[in-house]
Amino acid sequence: MWVQLMPVLAVLSVLFGGALVLAVMQSLGFAPWFGVNTFPDLSYFGALWGSWSFWQSLGLTLYYAIVSTGIALVMGILLALAMVRIFPGKSLYKYLYKLPLMIPYTVGIALAVIMLGNGGMISRIFAFVGLIGDPSEFPQILKTHYGWGIITVYVWKQTPFVTLTLYAVLLGVGRETEEAAAILGANKRQIFFGVTLPQILPGIVSSTLIIFAFNIGAFEAPFILGGGYPDTLPVVAWRYFNDADYTLQLQGMATVVSLALIASAILYSYLAFYRSFERRIGRN
Amino acid sequence: MARRQIKTALNTRLSTFQKIYLLLIAGFILGPFIPLIIQSFAFRWAWPDMLPSTWWLEQREKSLLPLAWDYVLSPYSRVWEATINTVFIGSVVTVICLAICLPAARVLAREKFRGKAAFEFFLSMPLIVPEAAIGIALLMIFISLGLAGSYLGIIIVHLIPTIPYMIRMLTAVYQGLGRDFEEQAMILGASRWQVMRLVTLPMLLPGVVAGALFTFLVSTNIFLLTFFMGQGKIITLPTLLFSKIAGGTLDASAAGITLVVTIPGIILLLITERFIKEEAFGKGFGN
Numbered sequence: 001m002w003v004q005l006m007p008v009l010a011v012l013s014v015l016f017g018g019a020l021v022l023a024v025m026q027s028l029g030f031a032p033w034f035g036v037n038t039f040p041d042l043s044y045f046g047a048l049w050g051s052w053s054f055w056q057s058l059g060l061t062l063y064y065a066i067v068s069t070g071i072a073l074v075m076g077i078l079l080a081l082a083m084v085r086i087f088p089g090k091s092l093y094k095y096l097y098k099l100p101l102m103i104p105y106t107v108g109i110a111l112a113v114i115m116l117g118n119g120g121m122i123s124r125i126f127a128f129v130g131l132i133g134d135p136s137e138f139p140q141i142l143k144t145h146y147g148w149g150i151i152t153v154y155v156w157k158q159t160p161f162v163t164l165t166l167y168a169v170l171l172g173v174g175r176e177t178e179e180a181a182a183i184l185g186a187n188k189r190q191i192f193f194g195v196t197l198p199q200i201l202p203g204i205v206s207s208t209l210i211i212f213a214f215n216i217g218a219f220e221a222p223f224i225l226g227g228g229y230p231d232t233l234p235v236v237a238w239r240y241f242n243d244a245d246y247t248l249q250l251q252g253m254a255t256v257v258s259l260a261l262i263a264s265a266i267l268y269s270y271l272a273f274y275r276s277f278e279r280r281i282g283r284n
Numbered sequence: 285m286a287r288r289q290i291k292t293a294l295n296t297r298l299s300t301f302q303k304i305y306l307l308l309i310a311g312f313i314l315g316p317f318i319p320l321i322i323q324s325f326a327f328r329w330a331w332p333d334m335l336p337s338t339w340w341l342e343q344r345e346k347s348l349l350p351l352a353w354d355y356v357l358s359p360y361s362r363v364w365e366a367t368i369n370t371v372f373i374g375s376v377v378t379v380i381c382l383a384i385c386l387p388a389a390r391v392l393a394r395e396k397f398r399g400k401a402a403f404e405f406f407l408s409m410p411l412i413v414p415e416a417a418i419g420i421a422l423l424m425i426f427i428s429l430g431l432a433g434s435y436l437g438i439i440i441v442h443l444i445p446t447i448p449y450m451i452r453m454l455t456a457v458y459q460g461l462g463r464d465f466e467e468q469a470m471i472l473g474a475s476r477w478q479v480m481r482l483v484t485l486p487m488l489l490p491g492v493v494a495g496a497l498f499t500f501l502v503s504t505n506i507f508l509l510t511f512f513m514g515q516g517k518i519i520t521l522p523t524l525l526f527s528k529i530a531g532g533t534l535d536a537s538a539a540g541i542t543l544v545v546t547i548p549g550i551i552l553l554l555i556t557e558r559f560i561k562e563e564a565f566g567k568g569f570g571n
Binding site for chain 2: 001003004005007008009011012015016018019020022023026075078079081082085086087093094095096097098099100102103104105106107109110111112113114115117119120121123124125127128135142143156159160209210213214216217218219220223224225233234237238241249252253256257259260263264267
């Protein structure tokens with residue numbers, strides 16, 4: 001039995017586990033190939049956590065991740081609930097809504113640039129109806145720290161993922177329990193919150209976990225559409241890593257390790273909270 | 285009254301709000317592609333014109349193809365190189381991933397053992413740990429091993445995010461398969477090889493194809509790990525597009541490249557819709 005599990009276990013342990021262990025050791029000052037070996041040395045973490053810009057970057061990273069996950073979740077639930085209904089053109093729609101899932105984030109970023117940029121389509125429409133007379137009068141959407149460009153790209157790409165997961169769960173459970181609740185006199189609201197929502201909750205938790213984790217670690221959207229300094233943590237780590245001063249690479253490692261620690265802490269408490277909720281309502 | 289309430293609660297048709305919502309989402313998803321396509325055929329399209337002031341068609345005598353497409357299809361854009369790299373890396377990753385995940389999925393679907401929950405959790409870790417963390421950490425190792433900037437290096441890192449998806453989809457397939465058919469074949473005197481060839485494989489095949497297509501899809505969409513490991517030496521479609529739009533502007537040739545990068549996704553969408561059923565996907569992720 002373990003023979004069959006071995007290949008996948010070996011690949012993941014070596015690559016994934018190896019990367020994690022090495023990242024932690026480097027962030028603690030172990031880099032003999034640069035002639036740096038002060039292990040264990042907390043000064044890289046100290047320098048990082050002691051700087052105000054780290055906390056600004058962390059706040060920004062979490063803000064983009066949380067807002068876009070929340071919006072994608074609400075939009076995805078609404079779309080999944082509509083998808084289980086019968087409507088003309090449904091088989092076509094099932095192709096259409098999955099398109100963003102199939103293409104890279106960079107395409108989404110390009111679309112954001114052409115739509116939301118100051119010389120983009122929406123700005124042209126504003127000019128067309130006479131709201132603005134110059135591209136610079138268009139409210140800046142991209143390259144600001146509000147990050148609406150980044151959030152739009154994430155939502156565009158991830159709403160289909162949430163929808164697909166929840167739609168699949170809804171198809172799996174069928175509508176019998178909803179019918180039973182309706183016959184017993186529940187109204188639409190009660191059916192949604194008392195019957196449907198608990199049924200799709202596991203799907204909600206797993207899909208939001210995945211997209212939130214992705215958003216925290218995403219690089220390309222904040223790099224292109226972000227507002228510059230302070231950057232999100234993955235971009236900060238990348239800049240440290242490419243700095244001419246190679247000792248900053250260790251600082252970059254400390255950034256990456258902090259990011260992984262914070263992400264795991266958030267995701268772990270999210271899961272623990274969900275488990276305790278499950279127990280309270282009597283599942284498992 | 286009560287009956288009407290039940291009827292509205294169980295309506296299988298769309299409410300007005302839902303109709304509008306579906307249209308809005310369709311517009312949100314597809315709408316931005318319209319200016320993208322226009323841009324790629326424009327000769328001159330200045331702000332605030334809603335449509336190009338000069339189309340390529342009017343300037344045909346100046347160039348045979350639309351200017352943007354002429355560039356996109358030429359070797360200078362490196363689109364062909366990136367396409368071939370993307371497909372090659374995706375295929376190799378899919379084959380390796382399938383080979384190492386298939387046996388494990390069989391065990392996970394059928395056996396109970398100590399530490400199974402922990403093992404499954406470990407297998408889904410790559411979905412949870414930020415990609416940037418893994419990418420940068422591995423890049424250090426790969427640089428010292430000389431794997432950075434090589435196909436081998438990129439293929440190896442692509443295994444990390446693809447394994448969790450492949451394992452989940454294949455485990456769902458094995459769970460749906462059951463043992464009954466194999467046992468019946470054995471009772472009827474089939475050899476192990478015959479059982480494998482005539483019973484297990486044909487029943488497994490649709491699920492395996494679905495898992496393979498999905499893995500290929502994930503691999504072709506990876507940006508960060510390819511960008512870090514490729515070191516600019518090996519480009520794929522996502523990293524090529526990144527280099528064109530990194531400045532935050534989109535000219536006609538970048539619009540053309542964006543459309544080219546979209547095409548594999550559309551092809552895969554048309555194929556996968558037949559193989560990846562929503563139900564199967566739900567088994568992989570709904571829990």
